[in-house]
Amino acid sequence: MNQALPKLTLKDFSTDQEVRWCPGCGDYAILKTIQKLMPELDAPKENQVFVSGIGCSSRFPYYMNTYGFHTIHGRAPAIATGVKLANPELDVWVVTGDGDGFSIGGNHMLHVLRRNIDLQVLLFNNEIYGLTKGQYSPTSKQGTRSPSSPTGSIDLPLSPCEVALAAGATFVARSIDTEAKHLGPCIRRSYEHRGAAFVEILQNCPIYNDGVFENVKDKKSAADNRIEIEHGKPLIFGAERDRGIRLNTLTLTLEVVEIGKGGVNVDDLLVHDESNKVIARLLSTMTGPEFPVAIGVLYSERKNGYVEDVREQQLTIRSRERGDLKQLLHSGNTWQVD
Amino acid sequence: MDLVEEKLDEHHLDAKQVMDVVVRFAGDSGDGMQLTGANFTQATALYGNDLSTFPDFPAEIRAPAGATFGVSAFQIYFGANDITTAGDAIDVLVAMNPAALVTNLPNLIDGGLVIVDSGAFTEKNLAKAKYQVNPLEDGSLDAYRVLNIDISKHVLAAVEPYNLSHKEALRCKNMWTLGLVMWLFDRDRTATIEGLKKKFTRQPEIAEANIAALNAGHAFGETAELPSGIHVYRIPPARVPPGTYRNITGTTALAWGLIAASELAEIDLLFASYPITPASNLLHELSNRRNFRISTFQAEDEIAAVCAAIGASFAGSLGVTSSAGPGIALKAEGIALAAATELPLVVVNTQRGGPSTGLPTKTEQSDLNMALGGRHGDTPIAVIAASSPTDCFEVAIEAARLAIRYMTPVMLLSDGYLANAAEPWKIPDVAELQPFPVRHQPPVEDFRPSLRDATTLARVWPKPGTPGLEHRIGGIERSYDTGDISYDPANHQKMTELRKAKIAGIADDIPLQEVILGATTGKLAVVGWGSTFGAIHQAVKRCRADGLDVSHIHIRYLCPLPKNLGDLLQGYERILVPEMNTGQLVRLLRSEYLVPAEGLNKISGQPFKIGEIMAAIHQEFAEVND
Numbered sequence: 027m028n029q030a031l032p033k034l035t036l037k038d039f040s041t042d043q044e045v046r047w048c049p050g051c052g053d054y055a056i057l058k059t060i061q062k063l064m065p066e067l068d069a070p071k072e073n074q075v076f077v078s079g080i081g082c083s084s085r086f087p088y089y090m091n092t093y094g095f096h097t098i099h100g101r102a103p104a105i106a107t108g109v110k111l112a113n114p115e116l117d118v119w120v121v122t123g124d125g126d127g128f129s130i131g132g133n134h135m136l137h138v139l140r141r142n143i144d145l146q147v148l149l150f151n152n153e154i155y156g157l158t159k160g161q162y163s164p165t166s167k168q169g170t171r172s173p174s175s176p177t178g179s180i181d182l183p184l185s186p187c188e189v190a191l192a193a194g195a196t197f198v199a200r201s202i203d204t205e206a207k208h209l210g211p212c213i214r215r216s217y218e219h220r221g222a223a224f225v226e227i228l229q230n231c232p233i234y235n236d237g238v239f240e241n242v243k244d245k246k247s248a249a250d251n252r253i254e255i256e257h258g259k260p261l262i263f264g265a266e267r268d269r270g271i272r273l274n275t276l277t278l279t280l281e282v283v284e285i286g287k288g289g290v291n292v293d294d295l296l297v298h299d300e301s302n303k304v305i306a307r308l309l310s311t312m313t314g315p316e317f318p319v320a321i322g323v324l325y326s327e328r329k330n331g332y333v334e335d336v337r338e339q340q341l342t343i344r345s346r347e348r349g350d351l352k353q354l355l356h357s358g359n360t361w362q363v364d
Numbered sequence: 365m366d367l368v369e370e371k372l373d374e375h376h377l378d379a380k381q382v383m384d385v386v387v388r389f390a391g392d393s394g395d396g397m398q399l400t401g402a403n404f405t406q407a408t409a410l411y412g413n414d415l416s417t418f419p420d421f422p423a424e425i426r427a428p429a430g431a432t433f434g435v436s437a438f439q440i441y442f443g444a445n446d447i448t449t450a451g452d453a454i455d456v457l458v459a460m461n462p463a464a465l466v467t468n469l470p471n472l473i474d475g476g477l478v479i480v481d482s483g484a485f486t487e488k489n490l491a492k493a494k495y496q497v498n499p500l501e502d503g504s505l506d507a508y509r510v511l512n513i514d515i516s517k518h519v520l521a522a523v524e525p526y527n528l529s530h531k532e533a534l535r536c537k538n539m540w541t542l543g544l545v546m547w548l549f550d551r552d553r554t555a556t557i558e559g560l561k562k563k564f565t566r567q568p569e570i571a572e573a574n575i576a577a578l579n580a581g582h583a584f585g586e587t588a589e590l591p592s593g594i595h596v597y598r599i600p601p602a603r604v605p606p607g608t609y610r611n612i613t614g615t616t617a618l619a620w621g622l623i624a625a626s627e628l629a630e631i632d633l634l635f636a637s638y639p640i641t642p643a644s645n646l647l648h649e650l651s652n653r654r655n656f657r658i659s660t661f662q663a664e665d666e667i668a669a670v671c672a673a674i675g676a677s678f679a680g681s682l683g684v685t686s687s688a689g690p691g692i693a694l695k696a697e698g699i700a701l702a703a704a705t706e707l708p709l710v711v712v713n714t715q716r717g718g719p720s721t722g723l724p725t726k727t728e729q730s731d732l733n734m735a736l737g738g739r740h741g742d743t744p745i746a747v748i749a750a751s752s753p754t755d756c757f758e759v760a761i762e763a764a765r766l767a768i769r770y771m772t773p774v775m776l777l778s779d780g781y782l783a784n785a786a787e788p789w790k791i792p793d794v795a796e797l798q799p800f801p802v803r804h805q806p807p808v809e810d811f812r813p814s815l816r817d818a819t820t821l822a823r824v825w826p827k828p829g830t831p832g833l834e835h836r837i838g839g840i841e842r843s844y845d846t847g848d849i850s851y852d853p854a855n856h857q858k859m860t861e862l863r864k865a866k867i868a869g870i871a872d873d874i875p876l877q878e879v880i881l882g883a884t885t886g887k888l889a890v891v892g893w894g895s896t897f898g899a900i901h902q903a904v905k906r907c908r909a910d911g912l913d914v915s916h917i918h919i920r921y922l923c924p925l926p927k928n929l930g931d932l933l934q935g936y937e938r939i940l941v942p943e944m945n946t947g948q949l950v951r952l953l954r955s956e957y958l959v960p961a962e963g964l965n966k967i968s969g970q971p972f973k974i975g976e977i978m979a980a981i982h983q984e985f986a987e988v989n990d
Contacts, residue, residue, distance in 0.1 A: 096838025108675025349656030
């Protein structure tokens with residue numbers, strides 16, 4: 027007893043399967059970050075279950091040397107719910123994409139979040155359908171030219187984090203595929219969160235939607251186009267750290283201000299509070315070019331989840347009276363024939 | 365074959381003793397006819413008659429009072445001999461208003477008894493039932509015995525001491541009527557009185573008022589001057605094997621069968637479902653049984669329900685999902701995933717009238733084709749069907765056993781009739797049920813998820829959380845040898861054949877087809893499946909009593925079919941297949957065995973009548989003799 031478990035490494039979490047994403051795909055970086063993170067989580071390998079739907083991102087479980095279930099299009103959250111209901115001890119991860127998670131599987135996404143099932147949803151958002159060869163997705167920017175929208179897509183895109191918050195997710199974060207130093211801690215926090223944790227990962231598809239997040243990733247432009255948010259810290263961004271986000275209390279909207287200009291100082295800026303859903307909602311909607319894109323943990327709240335409450339009810343019911351089959355069959359009105 | 369009906373020998377209500385009787389309670393949705401029927405059923409069971417019941421309620425939750433489409437009815441057939449249907453024609457009709465009379469009168473036998481509440485035959489109610497003239501006054505009921513009573517008036521008098529509002533007082537009408545019908549058949553009121561006390565523990569005055577109404581109805585029968593030909597009828601108790609009995613609906617029996625299965629398999633069961641008529645009651649029943657190894661999950665939709673069940677099975681529990689036709693269609697992709705990944709899954713289909721929304725509250729057997737083949741790809745699954753309300757218990761256990769033993773989806777076919785119908789059940793001895801404990805894959809070196817049992821061809825069942833068995837499965841075709849993704853053409857052929865052979869092999873594990881009634885060869889076999897059992901059984905029995913060489917074969921295992929079925933069928937000159945669809949089993953039998961089977965098809969949303977099947981049997985023999 028009390029014997030220290032052998033320390034696992036990244037290798038222990040890699041499978042013998044040849045990774046079949048396109049060269050340069052952002053998924054490689056995410057895979058690496060997660061394989062590296064796994065040994066650090068101090069969680070039994072045999073308790074990790076990766077469930078995915080259909081799409082490029084959904085190949086993910088094949089490359090993780092854990093339990094994995096590559097299911098059907100859009101249904102990973104529902105299958106993961108069943109896994110977690112059957113065995114709450116398991117650490118369940120849902121890997122999905124923008125089409126899988128918010129188009130065909132949009133309904134399940136709403137409900138897994140609203141029920142606050144204790145699992146992690148990793149949304150690889152590349153704003154395009156990759157595996158079916160490049161059609162626009164529900165997160166594609168309006169006007170996206172694709173095989174199914176040759177003159178530009180007409181649908182308005184949805185914002186995954188905004189929808190997750192509206193659905194009642196108790197943890198919502200946003201990060202970037204190739205930025206392991208940001209992504210790793212984000213995913214770790216999602217793992218440590220008890221309840222449904224939603225992480226949107228901006229992921230580059232080099233084949234069908236290359237560079238769609240370039241302005242928030244590129245070393246030169248990123249500082250001006252994104253804002254790394256941290257709990258308790260004022261919202262400052264820019265290459266010179268001279269810009270910030272202020273709440274206009276009259277219009278209840280956010281505005282970008284320049285620090286030191288027009289009497290604005292740091293104290294006037296909005297301070298991020300992960301427990302404040304109003305702030306989380308406002309930050310989740312910020313898009314360029316007017317606003318920087320917020321990355322980091324937008325929202326975190328501890329609340330009982332569905333599975334916990336199911337367990338609790340179950341324990342109460344079973345402690346009151348453990349079921350007895352014979353008794354059940356003979357319950358109510360019976361009669362004897364001699 | 366054309367569907368025609370033969371009138372059965374009618375036991376006119378002349379004698380003091382009759383062998384069997386059909387009573388139908390009919391009224392407004394709010395009249396409490398289902399409760400009345402349930403109490404009468406209980407008293408009848410305790411009296412010792414065999415019985416079968418069928419509630420017939422409208423799709424509308426609260427239809428406008430007095431409307432014909434709002435009539436809710438409860439039919440009970442009880443007697444001294446074995447009873448397996450809810451009866452062809454009505455001997456005693458209780459009609460609480462004109463709508464109940466107009467919709468049910470055509471099925472009352474000549475000389476039958478009709479009990480009406482004259483107080484409800486107001487001009488307004490007559491108009492709603494489209495009666496130009498009051499049928500109580502124009503002689504149109506002359507062919508029947510009529511008990512025309514102002515029930516409302518009697519009820520108000522009976523419950524006067526309890527200070528109820530006028531509306532509350534009238535709610536006791538059903539109990540007054542029940543009291544009268546209990547007098548008519550010499551039933552004991554004790555169980556009903558106890559039940560009312562229990563039901564209204566918190567409102568003792570309501571309980572007392574209902575009991576007073578019940579007793580007053582009974583006393584009315586005893587003391588009132590009734591028209592001649594209306595008296596107490598005695599029905600001798602049925603001779604049934606000794607044992608402890610209870611009354612049970614198909615839904616309850618199915619739920620309890622699933623509970624029993626989880627105990628016998630020593631496994632937790634997740635029942636994941638989405639509300640749909642007529643399947644929801646299964647979810648309700650199991651939600652009240654979580655003190656067993658049962659969890660229930662009301663999913664966001666049909667697809668999520670099947671997927672959650674599959675997730676539970678992946679995690680090592682038994683996943684069960686349930687629906688009716690439209691919902692099963694939505695689950696098809698999930699069922700195929702369970703077949704591809706070889707996970708156990710029980711899918712209960714409580715069939716209803718289709719297509720689309722069809723007739724949600726009416727019964728049909730039209731999902732057999734979907735059960736057998738309604739999936740993409742070459743995706744065989746096991747299919748079994750329950751034949752009576754009590755049979756649902758055994759069939760549920762069998763579905764779970766096959767799903768676990770063969771790591772496969774199993775579709776269990778029930779229907780709206782079986783779900784709601786009830787019959788007495790000789791309670792089985794729990795100790796005699798055969799256990800089938802689940803053995804998940806134990807830790808092993810170099811584990812592969814493709815390992816399988818050489819006999820059953822079933823894949824192993826590794827449980828997440830077990831060290832060393834980490835593995836990946838999915839819907840993409842997998843290598844026979846390693847379980848890894850494989851696009852190899854020869855492998856796909858091999859895996860497709862494996863899936864087929866695995867299901868076909870179940871035939872070695874199920875009983876041979878038996879002949880329920882009659883010889884194992886002969887002139888005519890009537891072959892059925894599912895809820896047509898009762899009607900076929902009675903028809904064959906009566907025809908055999910008349911000297912006809914006819915046998916009854918009833919198929920529980922529809923995929924795979926029993927190994928001897930083909931040979932068995934070859935032994936009959938003619939084969940008649942009554943089905944509540946346009947001929948789905950008959951086509952299967954013809955194509956599988958090249959036998960000249962002929963269909964008898966009823967697609968009215970109503971179960972077969974005994975007389976309809978008898979007529980078809982007689983027609984078969986007429987053709988033979990021509």
